Amino acid sequence: GAVVSQHPSRVICKSGTSVKIECRSLDFQATTMFWYRQFPKQSLMLMATSNEGSKATYEQGVEKDKFLINHASLTLSTLTVTSAHPEDSSFYICSAREATGSRTEAFFGQGTRLTVV
Amino acid sequence: RKEVEQDPGPFNVPEGATVAFNCTYSNSASQSFFWYRQDCRKEPKLLMSVYSSGNEDGRFTAQLNRASQYISLLIRDSKLSDSATYLCVVSNPRDYKLSFGAGTTVTVRA
Numbered sequence: 493g494a495v496v497s498q499h500p501s502r503v504i505c506k507s508g509t510s511v512k513i514e515c516r517s518l519d520f521q522a523t524t525m526f527w528y529r530q531f532p533k534q535s536l537m538l539m540a541t542s543n544e545g546s547k548a549t550y551e552q553g554v555e556k557d558k559f560l561i562n563h564a565s566l567t568l569s570t571l572t573v574t575s576a577h578p579e580d581s582s583f584y585i586c587s588a589r590e591a592t593g594s595r596t597e598a599f600f601g602q603g604t605r606l607t608v609v
Numbered sequence: 610r611k612e613v614e615q616d617p618g619p620f621n622v623p624e625g626a627t628v629a630f631n632c633t634y635s636n637s638a639s640q641s642f643f644w645y646r647q648d649c650r651k652e653p654k655l656l657m658s659v660y661s662s663g664n665e666d667g668r669f670t671a672q673l674n675r676a677s678q679y680i681s682l683l684i685r686d687s688k689l690s691d692s693a694t695y696l697c698v699v700s701n702p703r704d705y706k707l708s709f710g711a712g713t714t715v716t717v718r719a
Contacts, residue, residue, distance in 0.1 A: 498652075526706065535696070535711040536653070541704075585652050589705060598707055600652040 495519050496588050498601025505576055505608055513571045513604045515586030521566035522588035526598065527559075530583040542569040542586075576608040610635050615697050615710035622687055622717055629683040630713045632697030637678060641700035644671055644682050646693045647712065653696055657682075687717045 495518040505511050515525055523544045528536040540561055541549040548561035560572040569588075573580055583605050587598040615632045622628045634642070641660065645653035656669065659680055663672035670683045684691055697710035 524705070528709075536709045538706060538708075541706065583650070587707070600654070603650075603652045605650070 496586065496599045496601045498586055498604055500604055501602055502605045503607070505606070507577055507608055508575055510572055510574045511576055511606060513573075513584055513586070513606075515569045515571070515588070515601050517567045517588045517599075520588075522569075523566060525563060525569040525586055525588045527561065527569075527571050528585045528587065530585065530603075536585060539571075542571075544569075573606065576606070578608045581606055581608045611710075612636060612708040613697055613699050613710040615713050617711055617713060619714040619716055622715070624687055624689060624717055624719055626687050626717075627683065627685050628687055628715055629681055630695070630715075631679050631681045632710050632713075633677075633679045634697075634699045634708075635678070636699065636701065637675075638702050639699045640702050642671075642673060642680050643698040643700070643707075644669075644680075645696040645698055645709075647696055648693050653698075656695070682713075684715070687715075689717050689719060691715060692717045 497516045499514045525542040527539045529539050530536045538551050539554045542561045542563040544563045544566050550556045563569040583603050585603040586601045589598050613634050616630050620628050643658050644656045646656045647653040657671050659671040659673050668685045672681045694712040694714050696712045699708050
């Protein structure tokens with residue numbers, strides 16, 4: 493199956509600093525990638541849709557100036573959590589769909605567990 | 610109403626038992642449905658896609674009922690390794706965004 497690589501898998505940062513998370517599709521091109529957040533014992537919540545070469549589309553309630561998304565190539569999307577606060581501590585997961593074909597299932601990165609202290 | 614709703618469980622079953630649970634979705638235009646498995650602190654992994662009336666993959670059977678807008682997952686001959694949270698996922702037909710249920714927790718005991 494398709495492979496999506498996410499890095500780092502775990503990060504601890506101080507309040508007020510910024511953290512960048514990378515999501516790469518390793519064996520296919522992804523024009524669209526999705527960023528999710530998951531709090532303990534809750535479902536994955538879509539934060540934004542990352543579109544290659546254009547601005548990301550954010551879900552209602554997600555601050556675009558706080559969660560910066562860049563999709564510079566067909567294989568890489570980055571999420572930067574700016575001025576992180578303890579309430580941003582969560583599990584962040586990216587997913588990607590293949591750019592061609594009829595497949596619609598998504599493949600997920602390994603996730604990044606962010607802890608803001 | 611949530612887009613995707615699941616019975617959270619937990620379902621606590623002995624090895625070898627059969628366990629089944631449902632998921633309902635609100636968008637009648639949805640065409641693509643999936644069951645993902647998520648282990649604690651790990652990313653979700655695709656278990657099965659459900660495209661038509663249902664399909665079977667080994668011990669796992671997924672059924673789709675479009676009239677009632679639900680899908681089900683049945684696990685036969687449960688193994689200890691089946692212990693996980695099972696996520697019901699529905700794809701939006703317009704933009705392919707995925708909507709996730711909150712997950713059904715299954716624990717298989719020896």
